[in-house]
Amino acid sequence: MKFDIIVLGAGMVGVSIAVHLQKRGYAVALVDRKQPGNETSFGNAGLIQREGVYPYAFPREVGKLLGYARNRALDVRFHSAAMPKLAPFLFRYWRNSHPARHATIARSYASLIMQCVTEHQTLAEAAGATGLMRPTGWIKVFRTAAKRDQEFKAAELGHKEFGVNYEALDAARLHELEPNLADTLAGGVWYTQTQSVADPNALVTAYACYFKDLGGRFLLGDASTLQGQWRVDTEEGMAEGRSAVVALGPWSEPIALRLGYRLSLGIKRGYHMHYRQPADSPLFHPVLDVESGYLIAPMNRGIRLTTGAELALLDQPKTPNQLAAVEPIARELYPLGERVDVEPWMGQRPCTGDMLPIIGPAPRHRDLWFAFGHGHHGFTLGPVTGRLISEMLTGSTRLVVDPTPFRVDRF
Structure with missing residues (x-):
């Protein structure tokens, strides 16, 4: 099974990334050990926090x-x-x-937060989930x-x-x-x-159904089996992609560590x-x-x-x-x-220790991308993260926000 891109993790962040990449014409496989939205995205307060x-x-x-x-x-x-x-x-x-550091961090964080409601509404309308x-x-x-x-x-x-x-x-x-x-x-x-x-789980599920309607493929599989360039075991066999995006929330760190990235x-x-x-x-x-x-x-x-x-x-x-x-x-x-x-x-x-998510290319591996570390706001920031990753991965010259504060190599 060969794809352009494999997205690992079917929470709000991973599903949103898969949708945006599939919309741009890529063949995308979304891989998780559970059905979409059944881990951290299942049990939050159900808020899309523009004030956060x-x-x-x-x-x-x-x-x-x-x-x-x-x-x-x-x-x-x-x-x-x-x-x-x-x-x-x-x-x-x-x-x-520290108040001075926190204020600086907030200015970077706000660039994502200020887009959250608009980006969710766009996906929800396309997925028929505005209700x-x-x-x-x-x-x-x-x-x-x-x-x-x-x-x-x-x-x-x-x-x-x-x-x-x-x-x-x-x-x-x-x-x-x-x-x-x-x-x-x-x-x-x-x-x-x-x-x-x-119903937060229902919203993630609706976005995942939209991804499949666009022609995307969801596969039950074990993300920890990820191998370069880029393969992962699934219940339907080995899935291969030219690129991979790690969007596994708290389970991202073990994979990143195995690849040599200490992100703490x-x-x-x-x-x-x-x-x-x-x-x-x-x-x-x-x-x-x-x-x-x-x-x-x-x-x-x-x-x-x-x-x-x-x-x-x-x-x-x-x-x-x-x-x-x-x-x-x-x-x-x-x-x-x-x-x-x-x-x-x-x-x-x-x-993360600086309260900012990790969004961007892995500096020591070609065609590997990270999108995790959203703390309390993964549900809020999924769609805008999906848009940003898709724009960066596809080489867009106009990005929804400046990705510099969220780069992997800041650690």
């Missing part, structure tokens, strides 16, 4: 760091055994979270006036620098938008440009659970409880409760302690029904 121009920074205040060291925080947990291996990544992450996208925005809610006012200032900075639209909500206005939340909240910030998705990815895991939505108490927007570190979102399957971050090594066993800790708090905020899922879902986010 500032990547999540590492805390630098001594008090916060000491608090996290107890490993009982609601928003961040860690596996103690993983810390020695994660230490180099965490040091880079901490160093790059899965909802222009509701999302809301951060606050329990204290101090935190609310601090976030108001951050939202205004995002508006001035990057055109992020928002509405500052006092308690009364928040109650108008979400009357079924607890009435003890101090207010919120409503980010109005963000799109919410009723860190893994931030997250969990979710669905709950029945009470018929008489609807939730209209995704809602982030900032001070408690969890998000609830209305989905086709029910109300999805998602946790913060858990630092661990790739494929370590599940430890859904955060979910157990925040569920009773979420029930106080909103009347969640009974659990719908048999067990919590877990996903693994691939994060």
Whole structure:
């Protein structure tokens, strides 16, 4: 089986890359061990985050760091055994979270984020999937006036620098938008440009079906068998391509390391659970409880409760302690029904120490490309990454964004 390009990884990023390359007339094979959208892209908050121009920074205040060291925080947990291996990544992450460095990183990151809604809408229209996208925005809610006012200032900075639209909500206005939340909240910030998705897996699946309608081929296979120039084992036999794109999210690093690239990815895991939505108490927007570190979102399957971050090594066993800790708090905020899922879902986010994704050609291998490390925003940035990779790979002179900040050799 011979193709022009093999794309490894069928999450939102890989599927989007495959679509864009197939649209440009290339014969593309999309390879994954599971059906499209059934790993990290399956279990996110379902947000296409136009407001997310500032990547999540590492805390630098001594008090916060000491608090996290107890490993009982609601928003961040860690596996103690993983810390020695994660230490180099965490040091880079901490160093790059200095306010001056973080501001510089945000300007590069924003170049991708500012395209995210438009690029998703273009793919969704072509795939007949616009019904899965909802222009509701999302809301951060606050329990204290101090935190609310601090976030108001951050939202205004995002508006001035990057055109992020928002509405500052006092308690009364928040109650108008979400009357079924607890009435003890101090207010919120409503980010109005963000799109919410009723079923993230269904959106990835729709894009994958569009890829196949364009003539692309999806193959179940083992990406770890990748050999140069460029071959990979699949259930239907060996697939060969003139070029290959590694878009395997957290599973990209082992392949990159085998090829001689030390990129030092860190893994931030997250969990979710669905709950029945009470018929008489609807939730209209995704809602982030900032001070408690969890998000609830209305989905086709029910109300999805998602946790913060858990630092661990790739494929370590599940430890859904955060979910157990925040569920009773979420029930106080909103009347969640009974659990719908048999067990919590877990996903693994691939994060870089400078908070920027890795997008571009592998410098020591001809016709090999990398597209991973999107952290919390792989679902958001899939389509614009797909467009950028396709433009670079095909030698386009006009690129959707400047790829320089995302180059592989910055490491």
